[in-house]
Amino acid sequence: MINTAVELAGIKLKNPVLTASGTFGYGYEYARFFDLSRLGALVVKTLTLEPRKGNPPPRITETPCGMLNAVGLENPGAERFIREILPGLKQYPVPLIVSIAGCSVEEYATMARLMTSAGSIDALEVNISCPNVKAGGIAFGTVPEMAAEVIRVVRLNTDLPIIAKLTPNVTDIAGIAVVVVEAGADAVSLINTVTGMVIDIERRRPVLANQVGGLSGPAIRPIAIRAVWQVYRAVKVPIIGMGGIMEARDAIEFMLAGARAVAVGTANLVNPLAADNVVRGIEEYLASHGISDVNELVGAAHGKED
Amino acid sequence: MINTAVELAGIKLKNPVLTASGTFGYGYEYARFFDLSRLGALVVKTLTLEPRKGNPPPRITETPCGMLNAVGLENPGAERFIREILPGLKQYPVPLIVSIAGCSVEEYATMARLMTSAGSIDALEVNISCPNVKAGGIAFGTVPEMAAEVIRVVRLNTDLPIIAKLTPNVTDIAGIAVVVVEAGADAVSLINTVTGMVIDIERRRPVLANQVGGLSGPAIRPIAIRAVWQVYRAVKVPIIGMGGIMEARDAIEFMLAGARAVAVGTANLVNPLAADNVVRGIEEYLASHGISDVNELVGAAHGKED
Amino acid sequence: MSFIVEAEIIHNHKVAEGCYSLAFRAPEIAESAQPGQFVHLRCSRTFDPLLRRPLGIQGIDRRDGLVKVLYQVVGKGTGLLSGFEPGSRVNVLGPLGCGFTLPAGARRVALIAGGLGIAPLCFLYETLAEQRIEAVVFHGVRSAGQALAPDLLPPVADRVLMAADDGSLGYHGSVVKLFETYAGQEPFDFFFAAGPSPMLRALSIVAKEYHLPGEVSLEERMGCGIGACLCCNCRTRGEDGWRYSRVCADGPVFPVEEVVWP
Amino acid sequence: MSFIVEAEIIHNHKVAEGCYSLAFRAPEIAESAQPGQFVHLRCSRTFDPLLRRPLGIQGIDRRDGLVKVLYQVVGKGTGLLSGFEPGSRVNVLGPLGCGFTLPAGARRVALIAGGLGIAPLCFLYETLAEQRIEAVVFHGVRSAGQALAPDLLPPVADRVLMAADDGSLGYHGSVVKLFETYAGQEPFDFFFAAGPSPMLRALSIVAKEYHLPGEVSLEERMGCGIGACLCCNCRTRGEDGWRYSRVCADGPVFPVEEVVWP
């Protein structure tokens, strides 16, 4: 028997494959393509306290082996999510991780409280890539003190496991990982999108209405692998690795770099079966390589000597 | 008549197309493919004071729409460059920009002096992505004070125009641009490679002997365009834009974002004629769009209102 | 229901200036597709380009399980697609989106196409014909070179009024103007339109003037095509004036009065 | 001199397990290519994969301006290459690198190939034959399925001794061991070898033992292929013990005694 189960901040997952927030909607769009209980866990689109309309179109453009998006956290808000969407999500026999964000520390606190009391949520992923309105719009996740502060207040407002989702748009991602873990994060997930931009040379203006967007897809995978590698050496908590996972071999690369779980993002947009294929492909890799426990892969590329 | 000439830190270039350091050798490897005097300027591989052997193989691997390299600044050292290579470079009627680096502020100072007294060099590009040995190997370019210090000593040791080459592996590249300009840089070039990593899932070890490498090629273009856009808003000096320029349309994207000149890098490896094709393609774009001066493109995507 | 099919290509050839006709075998899709729905195609086996490309369904052959689309080569994806050989396979996701809704009691409708907006209207025309609803087709192209041979548009071929922007064919001017010359004279109960956004917007103004209800098929850059990524937003009427709808899942077809034009 | 050619593909088909023969028309390259040199091919029109792929030249036909290579499908690039149709074009940069050097006065040489290392040795064999130098070919494969039909290796076909790792063909064991059984008995003046690095390394030890001089063709991952990027380094003897050489420009062929094995 091959073991594919991993433990993540106290939650037991039947396999290490999650969905990346924002790329899998609230799950049901994909339920017509495969059985969602095949997944290790479901991570839903980031929620904020109030409903958000998000950015005007165009919100997406393609880049070499990647895409740029500026959805702008469109979401129905906490209340409607809890009332209208959460009941439907409960029907899937799969752990549910809810991603939360805010434009102030207080909003993060309120979100943590609301989601915790909503019940039937297995963990909170805290998206700290949002602009801090009080700090002139600098993203919480790019300043160690601000990142830590967010996690600290979330910790005070929930007893659910906390996953801090880190942005790669920093000089030292391992340093951010260290402070969020000190502040109470039970796990870290990385990477969020890389800030990028595309200009239309005919219109001579940025393609996206929002000007800048977040780069995702295979193009950023080497950046993400490096980030996971560095963070693995800096903290002891489990890492959820993501960034350009298209196939099982990519997921395995993340695990070897130090990820205990992985999330499939942009690949869902290209192929609705991608996450399911990754689950199957990991099983095949383990079998063909005579590995009896997926946990053996975690960090294995660091070797003994390092 | 269409004007393609641009002025860069006091040097007049017949067109805005340069070669990116390290991707064009010392020029002569490409001279058999096209007439180097077609270029705006030639930027050679980074030189250090002492000869360097560089990293063990493998030094290169491919990534989706990109590549990762860890050459490790292999170079013959300042003295042999001046004695054996520089005389040959003088024969090309094209401005020559020499890239210098060091592992200490003193080494940068010495390099600046040596290259300045060598003569027939038109500008120095200061590669500040090197690790600062005294600061435990942190790259000079990632810490504003260290970056500024390097430029300051180079300024004291040369009367040549100084181009500071910035790394994208920072939280705030515009902030770094501001301090290096204050410290005396006449222009900035960006971006250097993005730190990345690839793991071989069969060997379960990093592919590169050096473990991490620098990501380049089309994959990083959206990151580079965003960096140029941000730096253009922060400083007044000319910007040399690079990162994934494969064709003229990409070069034009950089100019619209704010670059006064561009450098062709990885594309030279894919197609030895790439830089020449970019020169021609820019001319064609100007002609077909009725633009009489290439300088009109510089920063045009920022619009009037911004 | 939507399917992911490695579909065999039956034909894929040029039919007008820069325009290709592609047919592939995908019985599941052919079985369930409705006029106005689209398919989402991968144009490469590699990740460059990465995303699928949406194309409206031009017609289906349920017996042979075939699906037909018409596409203009405009960039990288459609450029690569035009190189796919018959016999090889294309990865198709579909049918997707909400198609046209036939209004109860309509007897005479106008179908108004700009460029390859003709594709979904061909499929619609066929369905209308089955229900014995009379349809007049207005088809605008930039120039005669872009016009498709009648045998490519079998169902609509004998009921199509052409307009060319450059006057090289049929009416000299936009298809909206052409339609307007008729709208005043002939009674239509309803209209269906597909084409570039500025054309649809102009059409919406004309329709309003003549109190003509109708539906328009919108285009927006897409990610997933299945309603999950929220990348394909357009403005529609909503509680506080307007809200964002997803072109891929709430559309691509919208009642004209629902659309808030940019 | 090197050239960049959009070369027409003459043939491109499977000739053994996972192994393809590709011929393309590139008169400039055919004109100047020397045995041991390689060509650098783009395997995609897109940027995925981005880099060229190096392949040794198996033979040329100067009259028709053809160049032939043999390749193993091992990954993305060679996988895509195997889909190129005759009549279509492939972008080729070449000829590149320094080829084999015929030692003055040599009369009887050994050519030792591991896997598709046979390709450059076919080309070399032809040149040796023109100069009336006798050559014996030792060719190792993993299994009989990887062996090429004699008509694919016309020049060497009647002078080739096979070894298969799994014993399914010829000598049971490595080609180095096979060569060793001969090296003691038959007098060779020189050897030329191409194949995987561990094989060449083992061979270098055998050659040293028998005081046999020779040249080996190395492989390393490449960027530019023209000596500019310094990405394809290997260790060779140098001033302070060893130095890095560029496989693409200083090699791929090196005198065996120059190589510092990893």
Ligand SMILES: Cc1cc2nc3c(=O)[nH]c(=O)nc-3n(C[C@H](O)[C@H](O)[C@H](O)COP(=O)(O)OP(=O)(O)OC[C@H]3O[C@@H](n4cnc5c(N)ncnc54)[C@H](O)[C@@H]3O)c2cc1C
């Ligand atoms: C619902 C729907 C139905 C469509 N039906 C047809 C059809 O039947 N025939 C046809 O020729 N075209 C149709 N289009 C437009 C077609 O999808 C684009 O022309 C095509 O995606 C361009 O791809 P490209 O790679 O060749 O161009 P590129 O310009 O290289 O594409 C770059 C990016 O822009 C997107 N894009 C470019 N133009 C459009 C556009 N007009 N709409 C949406 N995204 C765009 C692409 O999907 C891609 O992500 C439809 C679009 C939508 C949304």
Ligand SMILES: Cc1cc2nc3c(=O)[nH]c(=O)nc-3n(C[C@H](O)[C@H](O)[C@H](O)COP(=O)(O)OP(=O)(O)OC[C@H]3O[C@@H](n4cnc5c(N)ncnc54)[C@H](O)[C@@H]3O)c2cc1C
């Ligand atoms: C001078 C030279 C001559 C060669 N001649 C031949 C030949 O005649 N026939 C043949 O079948 N193969 C030959 N090879 C090896 C061939 O280049 C690789 O098998 C091929 O590049 C693999 O590409 P891929 O995309 O299919 O594999 P992938 O594994 O997807 O390639 C990924 C990357 O690794 C590189 N790579 C993988 N394997 C090798 C290798 N063994 N050597 C160098 N780079 C590698 C690729 O170029 C690419 O950058 C030669 C290599 C060199 C350096």
Ligand SMILES: Cc1cc2nc3c(=O)[nH]c(=O)nc-3n(C[C@H](O)[C@H](O)[C@H](O)COP(=O)(O)O)c2cc1C
């Ligand atoms: C369309 C889109 C929407 C996204 N929305 C969110 C979001 O709401 N919250 C979040 O934390 N990350 C969001 N992300 C980032 C992804 O969760 C993921 O971190 C990133 O895309 C890298 O993974 P990938 O390359 O596999 O997509 C989004 C990404 C995409 C492509």
Ligand SMILES: Cc1cc2nc3c(=O)[nH]c(=O)nc-3n(C[C@H](O)[C@H](O)[C@H](O)COP(=O)(O)O)c2cc1C
């Ligand atoms: C093989 C290789 C070697 C490089 N060597 C140097 C170097 O010596 N000094 C330097 O400043 N940048 C070096 N670079 C970075 C490039 O100059 C350039 O900044 C970067 O590759 C981004 O541009 P590109 O995507 O067009 O290659 C190197 C890049 C590559 C690919």
Ligand code: FES
């Ligand atoms: S394309 Fe993803 S929601 Fe429409």
Ligand code: FES
């Ligand atoms: S591949 Fe560039 S130097 Fe050899």
